[in-house]
Every structure is written in C-alpha cells, then in structure tokens.
Amino acid sequence: MADVASLAGVSSQTVSRVSNGSKGVVEETRQRVLAAMKELGYRPNSAARALKAGEFRTLGVILFTLSTTGNVRTLEAITESAAKEGYAITLMPVAVPTQTGVHGAFSRLSELAVDGIIAIMEVHLLDTATISLPPHIQVVVADSDAGDRYSVVDTDQSEGARAAVQHLIDLGHDTVWHLAGPEGSFAAQRRADAWRAVLGQADRTAPPVVRGDWSAESGYRAGLLLAGEPDCTAVFAANDQMALGLLRALHESGKRVPQEVSVVGFDDIAEASSFIPPLTTVHQDFGEVGRLCVEGVLHQIRNQTAEHGTTLVPTRLVVRASSAGPPVPGPAQTK
The missing domain is CATH 3.40.50.2300 (Response regulator)
Incomplete structure (x- = not known):
C-alpha cells in the first residue's frame, strides 16, 4: 500500500479508501491510484481485511450430490444471490450422507473461515438429537424437517x-x-x-x-x-x-x-x-428457495442471532398433454 501511495503521490489512507470503494475521493485521484495499483500488481489482502472487519464475506454450502436437478438449481440460485450481496461460496460435498459426514463437513467449513452455512439436506439427519452443529456458525437448511432446531427453507x-x-x-x-x-x-x-x-x-x-x-x-x-x-x-x-x-x-x-x-x-x-x-x-x-436461504443466513449473520422455523415456497401445477381421463371401455363384444 505504501508503494502504491508513493507512486500515485497520495497518502496510504487514500489508497485504502480507493481499495475499499469508499466515496470522498476525487475521480482524478482515484484513477491515479488505480493506475498505480495496476502498474505494481497490487491487490488488497482479503485475509487481513477479513480480520479487520470481522467477516470473511464467504458462505459455505453443504450438499450430498450434484446429480439431482433440485440440488443443482438450488445451488445455482444460492451462488447468484450470494454474489449480488458481495459474498463468495465455498462448496463442501458430503460423499456419504451420515451423521459423522455432516458434522465433519461443518467442522471443515468452520476451519475454512466462512460467515455462515447453507446445508442442502435431502435426508433425515438434522432432525436427530445426535447431530450437534458448531454454535458460533449461523445456519440455514434447505430440504429438511429440522425447523424446530434450525432455520429451514423448502418447497411446499x-x-x-x-x-x-x-x-x-x-x-x-x-x-x-x-x-x-x-x-x-x-x-x-x-x-x-x-x-x-x-x-x-x-x-x-x-x-x-x-x-x-x-x-x-x-x-x-x-x-x-x-x-x-x-x-x-x-x-x-x-x-x-x-x-x-x-x-x-x-x-x-x-x-x-x-x-x-x-x-x-x-x-x-x-x-x-x-x-x-x-x-x-x-x-x-428453486430460485426462490436459494434466494431465501441466502437472505436468511445473512439476516442471522448481520443480527448475530440464531433462528429456527420453516419457510415454505409455494408450488403450482402445470397441466400439459401427459394427463387425461381414464381409458373409455370399448363396446361390449357380441357373439
């Protein structure tokens, strides 16, 4: 940062404001700082910024498989919604849907420094008392019936x-x-x-x-x-x-x-x-499910409060050509 400030002829504080996207920097000065950053190959240290701000701007996602349409489309919506809020995604697949596997995934994500976790759980695991999740991590669950213990978002x-x-x-x-x-x-x-x-x-x-x-x-x-x-x-x-x-x-x-x-x-x-x-x-x-998952976990992160209960996203029947009345019996056969 000092090298950028020296090359641009500004203070380190100005470089910091430009790096953080803060207002109050004259456009000509901003462009001079950006040019100096580019020339020197300067990038803000995200780890240092995370320590200073107390957040990592990253959400963890746990899921068992990417082979089902629902999981893929929900994950896509989570990724898009998180990006709009300025958050990255760390994906943690669980090869075998067991209680040990789920707990291990939460522990590994905790070590990878995430602010919150979205768990896409299509099997009954989180509704059992033997699963204990890290208390300092905010959690939202999709596709589960653990609403009495965690915040759940699901299709109705x-x-x-x-x-x-x-x-x-x-x-x-x-x-x-x-x-x-x-x-x-x-x-x-x-x-x-x-x-x-x-x-x-x-x-x-x-x-x-x-x-x-x-x-x-x-x-x-x-x-x-x-x-x-x-x-x-x-x-x-x-x-x-x-x-x-x-x-x-x-x-x-x-x-x-x-x-x-x-x-x-x-x-x-x-x-x-x-x-x-x-x-x-x-x-x-699926898009609404993913959006509400991100909205829910960010609400918990920003308010530093764990929540529980279930939010159901409505469905609708789309009638096409594969359904009709039962077959009509043919005329009685006579000898």
Whole structure:
C-alpha cells in the first residue's frame, strides 16, 4: 500500500479508501491510484481485511450430490444471490450422507473461515438429537424437517403432491399409482405422504408404492413393472427424471400416454415441455428457495442471532398433454 501511495503521490489512507470503494475521493485521484495499483500488481489482502472487519464475506454450502436437478438449481440460485450481496461460496460435498459426514463437513467449513452455512439436506439427519452443529456458525437448511432446531427453507412438498394427485382424481381415475423417491429422502417422504392422504380423503385404495432413486433409469425400471398392472391408469412420479424413464417404458410396452395411462411429474425441469407427450408436472421455484436461504443466513449473520422455523415456497401445477381421463371401455363384444 505504501508503494502504491508513493507512486500515485497520495497518502496510504487514500489508497485504502480507493481499495475499499469508499466515496470522498476525487475521480482524478482515484484513477491515479488505480493506475498505480495496476502498474505494481497490487491487490488488497482479503485475509487481513477479513480480520479487520470481522467477516470473511464467504458462505459455505453443504450438499450430498450434484446429480439431482433440485440440488443443482438450488445451488445455482444460492451462488447468484450470494454474489449480488458481495459474498463468495465455498462448496463442501458430503460423499456419504451420515451423521459423522455432516458434522465433519461443518467442522471443515468452520476451519475454512466462512460467515455462515447453507446445508442442502435431502435426508433425515438434522432432525436427530445426535447431530450437534458448531454454535458460533449461523445456519440455514434447505430440504429438511429440522425447523424446530434450525432455520429451514423448502418447497411446499405436500401442497405440490396434493395438487398432482387431486388433478388425476378429478380427471376420473379410480386410483393413482405412485413412483416414489428413495427411502430416507425428506422430499420423497412428504410427497408420498401427501399422495396417500389425498387418496384416503377421496375414499380410494392406495396401490403398493413403486420406488426409484430419482434417476430416469430407475423410472424406466419401475415403468416396466407398472405397464404390467392392468388397473394402472394414472401415475404420480415424484420427480420429472423418473417420469421420463416411465414414459419410455410405457411406450416400449405399448401403453399410450395419456390415452391409456396418465403421468404427472414433480419439478417442472426445463425439458418437461419437450417430453413426448409434454409432461404435466408440479413447478418448484428453486430460485426462490436459494434466494431465501441466502437472505436468511445473512439476516442471522448481520443480527448475530440464531433462528429456527420453516419457510415454505409455494408450488403450482402445470397441466400439459401427459394427463387425461381414464381409458373409455370399448363396446361390449357380441357373439
């Protein structure tokens, strides 16, 4: 800083004000200082500035996988929202979703000097008493049911699933089969619970759950099984990727969609309208989830207070061509 001040013919205090973007520096002087910085290759020491200001301007993000649409789009929104607030992101993947892995990730992020942490938790871990997070780090959780212990932001999973199943019931289907997400997933459980509740309220029998792992391949395998069920005229898939595999399996099995089997997904991924047929699905606002996560953790950081409770982001049903009424029986055969 002293070298820059000497070359620019100003005080070190002026260099500091220019470096911090402070007002009150004459533009001609500012340009002279910036030119001196460029000539000398000067960069402010972010670590020193963090120690002086008492903040690192960095948020940690913990998540288990980048293979799911929801996680990728939520992370993208978190990154964009953080950047607008002048914060960088440090990503900490957890290879195995265990309590030890989660605690280790929080500890490592604490060592990497972050101001707060956003945890994208699609499995039940933070709702157990055995998980103890560092008390000095502000935390917001996405996709979890730990709202009694931490601040949680999530899509209204139940609302979306209810709308999907009710849509198929209203079309006249006797019941709705469910292609569920993996066991242990909070979102999968909420969607399955809502599916079962809507059928119960409509006095319909719930068929056995067919389970996938969020991938299109697991949807394809499940679809081959469902194609062999003569009473299966409607399927609610817990995400759009599994719905894609399901559509392929039904097509290969000679089942027409929606003439013989209606399909509804969940997520409304960008490609959903390009499926054959275009997919009826539940739209999630991942951008809003990510924005609220950043807003929540920054609120805690700035007010130095830990918060808890759950904020739910609404969903909406997007009706396209993959859902219709049940197949109409043909005319009675006569001898």
